[in-house]
Amino acid sequence: MRLLLVEDDADLRAMLARSLRAADFLVDEAEEGETGLHLAETGNHAAIILDLGLPRLDGLSLLEALRAGGSSTPVLILTARDRWRDRVIGLRAGADDYLGKPFATEELHARVEALIRRSAGGSAALEIGALEIDLAARAVQREGIPVRLSPNEYRALSYLAINRGRIVSKSELGEHIYDEDIDREPNVIEVTIARLRKKIGAEAIETKRGHGYRIA
Numbered sequence: 001m002r003l004l005l006v007e008d009d010a011d012l013r014a015m016l017a018r019s020l021r022a023a024d025f026l027v028d029e030a031e032e033g034e035t036g037l038h039l040a041e042t043g044n045h046a047a048i049i050l051d052l053g054l055p056r057l058d059g060l061s062l063l064e065a066l067r068a069g070g071s072s073t074p075v076l077i078l079t080a081r082d083r084w085r086d087r088v089i090g091l092r093a094g095a096d097d098y099l100g101k102p103f104a105t106e107e108l109h110a111r112v113e114a115l116i117r118r119s120a121g122g123s124a125a126l127e128i129g130a131l132e133i134d135l136a137a138r139a140v141q142r143e144g145i146p147v148r149l150s151p152n153e154y155r156a157l158s159y160l161a162i163n164r165g166r167i168v169s170k171s172e173l174g175e176h177i178y179d180e181d182i183d184r185e186p187n188v189i190e191v192t193i194a195r196l197r198k199k200i201g202a203e204a205i206e207t208k209r210g211h212g213y214r215i216a
Helices: 010-022 033-042 059-068 084-092 105-119 151-162 170-175 186-200
Strands: 002-006 026-030 047-050 075-079 097-100 125-128 131-134 139-142 145-147 205-208 212-215
Touching: 002 010, 002 033, 010 026, 010 105, 026 033, 033 059, 047 059, 047 105, 059 075, 059 084, 075 084, 075 105, 084 097, 097 105, 125 151, 131 151, 139 186, 151 170, 151 186, 151 212, 170 186, 170 212, 186 205
Parallel strands: 002 026, 002 047, 047 075, 075 097
Antiparallel strands: 125 131, 131 139, 139 145, 205 212
């Protein structure tokens, strides 16, 4: 799934981006607030990691603008401002979670994963027909038998599962599967879905021709 990381410290941003990509997330990066707001408003992210002390547009202003525009994307504030008053201000501005610096990357990963699960209804395990998708363990079973998926196949399935009940367009799905634009071509996505159907059952993913895909 695709995350947005807005952090002005270049070394910290690079370290976080590496660790999140190693955990199989796709990561968009911004080093200042105006770019961060633009990416947040125009992109499709499962969650946003947001520093407060940003140049050009501070993190709180970015968050307030995002919520005023109607965005419900989960936001985790990551900042050195860790007094209780700062946490209250951040949460009331629309943040979903708050983590002070310094921090352990494992805790950051766990909090981001929890935010994504919460947006999916709060459960770490999603049961859809014969499928069980464990978002915490990144594991899939069909009728109790483990299913081995490639990273791209898992990203596609987990994103469709989290958004079950609605049609996901090919372009939106591509943003959460592939890092590079060249890999988001419709025929590449169709190949990924075809391979996924062979492993989990053709009936599990419904095609809405001209619109996209939906978990059946």
